[in-house]
Amino acid sequence: MATVNFRNPEYYTNRELSWLMFDERILGEAKDAKVPLFERLKFLSITASNLDEFFMVRVASLKDMINAGYTKKDIAGMTAKEQLSAVTKVTHELVREQYNVYNKQFLSELKKHGLRIVARHEDLSEAQGMFVDRFFMENVYPVLTPMAVDSSRPFPLIRNKTLNLGALVRRKSGGDALEFATVQVPGVLSRVIEIPSEEEDQKTIIFLEEIIERNIDKLFLNYDIVAVSPFRIMRNADFSIDEDEAEDLLKEIEKQLKKRQRGEAIRLEIEDKMDKELLEVLQRELHLGEEEIYRIKGPLDLTVLMKVYGLGGFEALKEPSHEPAPVPEFSDGEDVFTVIRRGDVFLHHPYQSFLPVVNFIRQAAVDPEVLAIKQTLYRVSGNSPIIAALEQAAENGKQVTVLVELKARFDEEHNIIWARRLEQAGCHVIYGLVGLKTHCKITLVVRREEDGIRRYVHLGTGNYNDSTAKLYSDVGLMTCAEKIGEDATAVFNMLSGYSEPRNWNCLAMAPLWLKKRFLQLISRESEHAKQGLPAQIIAKMNSLCDPDIIEALYEASVSGVKIDLIVRGICCLKVGIPGVSEHISVRSIVGNFLEHARIFYFANDGQAEVYCASADWMPRNLDRRVELMFPLDDPEIRSAAIHILESQLKDNTKAHILQPKGTYEKVNRRGAESFTAQRYFVELSDKAAKDASPELTQSRVFLPEQAPQM
């Protein structure tokens, strides 16, 4: 057999284009008439906020590369320039599609269900007009800061991502000269304004910028308004270089620091009917090329739809809100440590409650036998009960060590505040590691018991964030197995700056060992397949773009390993290439809950091994972050995890299958019964909780509550 060069760029999809396909899949949910209408609004809003982040991070990065003269090609063989032009083309189409959905589907359907969105202030009735004008004077006018530009005043700073109104104005006191003026739509006010309806059983809303536009003359009293129109810009903001980029790029950019134009505008969104002269001013002042301008039919910044979703009423048009089920193991109200001592506990969020994890730390904080609590924190919720428990633990004299990752994207300021709080309470705070993001999710509780020290560990695939744990699908393991406890201790020793342990029992840590471990596990399946033994890999993750891993998967496929991948987002691997990836299938599940768990199954000739990890198969996870992978050794837990994978492989409503031609298509059910994995998990967890809850019999004897255990 001729050897195949698995690194052939033809065998790979560019990651940016693959990401855009992911956003298209979410857009697909917004289009899906089977999805409740308001949920569809939410999906459309998500596509918009995703795209914003994509611009600020990825497009900005491509621009950086071009500015730095970086010519190296990506795994799909594209230069930065080629990528940017391809990405630009797709994003324009994507945006067009977003507004098609909004205008052609949502507006009329919403109206049908009693919600009218007044698209243009010109469409307001007289009464409504009076209402909004009064609203403007009372609530909006006081917080506006109009700015005009003339020869003595420079072009003002337009802030990143903000919505603004631009206007061309002419002095009433004569002269033909047009001046540019602008005002920011204030972020302190809600953009969705409810106004009196003309019909009964109807709610009517208008967006704030329309109200301002209607009253713009009140802001520029000495001027005539010639043209006015909303616009929004996105900047190549002052971010540090995205961690996804290669190291040699970082060096290149540093060298060319002077050429680098930070803060330059990279995208301008305008209303398609914007005055030509007004656009010229913006284009000139912001140095924008034609392809960077997005002419939009409809309201700019569709993230506003999340606010519309939040309007009261319309419950019938939303998914009933999901309440995570109690975890059966903890149903007796016993203390967390007793339960864990009895056996490992596997958690599947958000189908199951995150409360046991919070309680784990809460109880550790007050338990007199607990000596130490150690935890990594990446992103936590605003009013985190975990932070409060850690503070309390430190005040109770426990040794509390917390690694707070300050480099978590967009969360830096937020993180510093509560890191300080923890420090003040007496916790030992480690502010991340130099050059590495700490992304692993691990908690260690050291407890002194009758027969000596015992270590309790929680390992997870999702952040210690009780809010996102209700929306993200993740798994976690609670255990007091000695070999995991020892490894967990070693993990925290390493995070505290001590040397690596002499050996690991079972955890694999990135960036030092994890990738190698994955490659070993994959190649072991290859070996088995070559020997004619059954060989299979099922892997679930958020993104797949590590070239070494993909190469190993191609090799495994060629050896005959059956590979099923469940990849939510980016996937640079291609399926169905003859002689390369014929045995690989890829599916992506986009549902109400954000698929976030990473689970890896290896058949291992009948001795199946299942692992969970905080890492995706991406270079940034495997090479530039501290990540952890842990085995599921308990046979019952292992089957539970396998059941999750199998159920997702069975999904035929929310799953999109990657096609050999590179597109994603929904499963063709051909009359088969529909099966939605996420819905199934909800039912499964609810049933398990119900079965485990103590029977409330119809007894006439009252049952006094016991004093709560601390």
Next chain:
Amino acid sequence: MAGKTFAAIDVGSFEIEMKIFEISNKKGMKQIDDLRHRLDLGSETYETGKLSVQKVEELCKILKSFAQTMKTYRVDDYRAYGTSAIREMRGTQILIDQIEQRTGIHIDVLSNSEQRFLDYKSVASKTEEFHELTQDGAILDIGGDGVQLSLFEDGKLTATQNMRLGVLRLNEALSRLDAGSYRMEQIIEEIVMSQLDVFRKLYLKERKIRNLIVVDDYFSAICKQRTEPGLKAGYVRTKVFERFTGNMMAQSTNQVAEQLDIPEENARLLLISCCLLRHVVAMMDTQMIWAPGVTLCDGIVYEYADKNKLIRSEHDFEADILSSAMNIRRRYMGSRKRGETLEQITLTVFDSMKKVHGLGRRERLLLQLSAILHDCGKYISMINLAECSYNIVMSTEIIGLSHREREIIANVVKYNHMPFDYDALDESSSGLDRETELTIAKLTAILRIANGLDRSHKQKFKNVKTQLKEDRLEVIVETGEDITLEKGLFRARADFFEEIFAIRPVIRQKRIF
């Protein structure tokens, strides 16, 4: 909770390590944490004899965090030991005081033989394997500065020798020579073989050693991860070892680092370690290598647990000490028969005087060792016997003895042959504390009368008994021979004995015909 939590700290030349253990009767010693921090103290102190302010600062920082961890685990007790880097610097006491003031951790400095003994104990803490392998085995303890090679027969230590062939030392020598890695093996061979040859001539002769136990930081680490099928963790057959390391030697340092997934700096030291090992293995024609992966900390806890009777130790370390002392005697052509007689008499006297001298088991052992080594100096000079004996004892490594104990034996042996010099032993001139001085005096007094009883070296006394009566010690000897010489000498020596103990020893002869 039964048992104790104990911290063992090793302030090494290249790394600072702390291990936390739970010690209980039931479970023995269980390691629950292991903290290591790279800190190169050795390079500075070997070179300049001093430690820079920055290094002291860093050391204190690490020790402070150790202290914090000890607090977390509510550690009951700890021992912190400094090894060669601290030992070889000037002003050790000042540094130790400084560290104690700043971190609350008191560091004791180990002499080489104390350190080696702890390493040896760390191996012995793996009771079963240790017992099995030392029936015909050796321990090679590779440190930064030196290596210690110890031979065992029937489970007993027979010889041990320190050689200055430590990995850091070799590394330094290699870097001075600026040798490429492909020449490394050859250069190491040249440095190593000269010393190993001496060792062979002195101890090994034609003997082959079946098992080699390796204590080190680098080889052990990779050995633990690669277990041969059918063997227990840490065991390697020599053939496999030779093939594996042979392949390794053919590669560059970074290739080795890449392949074994270890930091590059470790890879170089690993190569040096393996090179050294290959030569030792070849010299002894070893068949099996065992790297238990223990460190000094394991020895520290074993010693602590043993001393405090928290565990029951299986191995008789005193027998090791005695057997190596006897080997030293053999090397300096001492008479075994005469030694045994002397040993028997001194111990009889010691035992009957228990109430008077107030010394313990350990001092009894020291006295026994003094008796064994009492006249080793005559190998060099029969005139200058005292000084020569003193020097031999002081410069021969007797593993298992602390530096202080060695000093006691050397002095006892010395003053056995010359008048007791109170001034020389005074704290101000000898550096020995009062208690040590007193112990020396007491043991000397006992050894002297015993030695006097056998002056003619003819072992005239078959059976010596003693009886302590009020103000005299009756030494009852059974002999049919003329003991005029002994009686005369005895009186002279009895004066010193009386001076020390306020008890007059007298000889009573029980004639047997």
